[in-house]
Amino acid sequence: MSVRISVKDLNKTFTLHTQGGTSIGVFSDLNLEVKAGECVALAGESGSGKSSLICSLYGNYKPQSGSIDILHDGETVDILTATPREILDIRNRTMGYVSQFLRVVPRVSALDVVAEPLFSLTGDQAMACDRAAFLLKRLNIPPTLWSLPPATFSGGEQQRVNIARGFSVEYPILLLDEPTASLDAGNCQVVVKLIKEAKARGTAVVGIFHDEEVRDEVSDKLFEMRSFKEAA
Amino acid sequence: MQDNSKPLVSAQGLTKYYGDMIGCKDVSFDLWPGEVMGIVGESGSGKSTLLSCLSGRLQPSEGDVSYVSREFGPVDIHSALEPVRRKLMRTEWGIVHQNPRDGLRLGVTAGANLGERLMGTGARHYGNIRSKAIDWLGEVEINADRIDHFPKTFSGGMQQRLQIACNLVTEPRVIFMDEPTGGLDVSVQARLLDLLRNLVARLGLSVIIVTHDLAVARLLAHRLMVMKGGQVVESGLTDQVLDDPQHPYTQLLVSSILQA
Numbered sequence: 001m002s003v004r005i006s007v008k009d010l011n012k013t014f015t016l017h018t019q020g021g022t023s024i025g026v027f028s029d030l031n032l033e034v035k036a037g038e039c040v041a042l043a044g045e046s047g048s049g050k051s052s053l054i055c056s057l058y059g060n061y062k063p064q065s066g067s068i069d070i071l072h073d074g075e076t077v078d079i080l081t082a083t084p085r086e087i088l089d090i091r092n093r094t095m096g097y098v099s100q101f102l103r104v105v106p107r108v109s110a111l112d113v114v115a116e117p118l119f120s121l122t123g124d125q126a127m128a129c130d131r132a133a134f135l136l137k138r139l140n141i142p143p144t145l146w147s148l149p150p151a152t153f154s155g156g157e158q159q160r161v162n163i164a165r166g167f168s169v170e171y172p173i174l175l176l177d178e179p180t181a182s183l184d185a186g187n188c189q190v191v192v193k194l195i196k197e198a199k200a201r202g203t204a205v206v207g208i209f210h211d212e213e214v215r216d217e218v219s220d221k222l223f224e225m226r227s228f229k230e231a232a
Numbered sequence: 233m234q235d236n237s238k239p240l241v242s243a244q245g246l247t248k249y250y251g252d253m254i255g256c257k258d259v260s261f262d263l264w265p266g267e268v269m270g271i272v273g274e275s276g277s278g279k280s281t282l283l284s285c286l287s288g289r290l291q292p293s294e295g296d297v298s299y300v301s302r303e304f305g306p307v308d309i310h311s312a313l314e315p316v317r318r319k320l321m322r323t324e325w326g327i328v329h330q331n332p333r334d335g336l337r338l339g340v341t342a343g344a345n346l347g348e349r350l351m352g353t354g355a356r357h358y359g360n361i362r363s364k365a366i367d368w369l370g371e372v373e374i375n376a377d378r379i380d381h382f383p384k385t386f387s388g389g390m391q392q393r394l395q396i397a398c399n400l401v402t403e404p405r406v407i408f409m410d411e412p413t414g415g416l417d418v419s420v421q422a423r424l425l426d427l428l429r430n431l432v433a434r435l436g437l438s439v440i441i442v443t444h445d446l447a448v449a450r451l452l453a454h455r456l457m458v459m460k461g462g463q464v465v466e467s468g469l470t471d472q473v474l475d476d477p478q479h480p481y482t483q484l485l486v487s488s489i490l491q492a
Contacts, residue, residue, distance in 0.1 A: 084468055
């Protein structure tokens with residue numbers, strides 16, 4: 001199967017200029033490869049750089065050196081040297097990301113939050129809304145909530161809206177940061193199913209799963225962060 | 233359709249001195265069709281000077297701005313003939329001032345404010361102008377029965393929405409915004425931001441927005457330029473600049489936000 005993500009010699013350090021230039025090493029010389037249809041689970045204790053790696057893959061954090069080659073439209077693009085425009089194009093079409101927390105925009109309904117990625121990709125409002133409704137239903141968000149902005153939703157409901165949004169487009173690559181952290185067992189199983197379906201379509205998945213049961217069910221490989229942290 | 237494979241606005245080495253004071257120094261960038269670029273930085277960092285140079289309202293000391301016009305093709309803004317520049321400002325460009333009273337004429341009605349810009353592009357049919365004005369009032373969520381009222385009877389938020397509508401009636405390609413949400417209370421600001429976000433996405437507008445509010449920048453801008461002392465100290469994808477700022481000044485700016 002084709003390699004969708006290829007990370008080589010990646011180094012990430014935070015330099016805190018407001019704290020007297022303190023330097024915090026996150027990971028160094030990190031190498032990782034993720035193929036189509038494969039799910040790699042990042043393992044390591046809190047603070048071991050799992051989220052930082054996901055953020056780096058998504059172009060949200062800026063590593064100091066190395067490369068992150070993403071297969072985009074049949075070509076490899078290095079996230080470290082890509083322009084903002086290229087990264088946005090990759091995010092629109094190739095790489096999805098489910099963060100730990102939903103960033104809510106005032107006045108935008110749950111349905112629109114979920115439909116937005118597919119709508120901006122295709123321009124087809126009706127299709128995007130159908131897909132959004134389908135996902136919200138699967139994730140057990142009651143239809144009475146769909147027209148409301150998610151700001152007032154519970155933590156678990158917000159996270160499910162966030163997951164639905166992440167699965168709105170069938171991305172070739174999916175990054176998941178603790179997608180099941182505040183979900184009950186039933187909803188966890190829905191997410192497991194969604195991940196398995198994505199893998200079956202050939203999606204390359206990189207995830208952080210604190211729930212070991214979920215992790216064992218969806219992941220093909222464990223990627224231990226500790227050694228890269230110690231080297232940093 | 234517009235050509236999406238080329239930048240719409242391109243700035244090269246833009247520099248503006250006020251005497252020996254630096255307004256902005258050596259700013260270069262490309263703005264692509266449909267792209268929203270935020271310029272952030274504290275008061276006095278040169279944001280508004282840069283915006284004025286970009287939009288052709290201020291002659292830079294050095295550097296140039298090129299723009300690909302629908303009507304004229306590639307235009308060098310600062311060496312273009314005055315009629316060309318004026319035409320562009322009336323049609324393909326829009327400018328949203330922080331204070332709506334700088335962009336509106338308060339002594340004539342809302343409909344006349346909208347109609348004036350349309351007439352500047354050659355529209356003469358009263359019925360068409362009026363129906364277009366009503367459409368645009370609707371777009372910015374102003375009730376059509378306010379069309380014959382004077383803007384001075386509008387609230388600050390309504391005035392700002394009217395100013396935006398006045399800019400959009402001529403279907404511009406580039407909008408320059410200077411602190412469009414400054415001075416509005418938060419609920420009004422949220423509504424305006426939502427409106428701007430939708431209009432920009434739906435109409436595929438290119439926008440350069442100056443703001444000191446990083447939350448506004450995060451919501452609207454695809455990418456950011458951070459200015460300090462007239463120079464761009466950091467630029468990049470909006471969420472990257474805000475979540476993993478590299479320059480000491482950007483770090484200070486981001487860490488200074490109060491969490492509500």
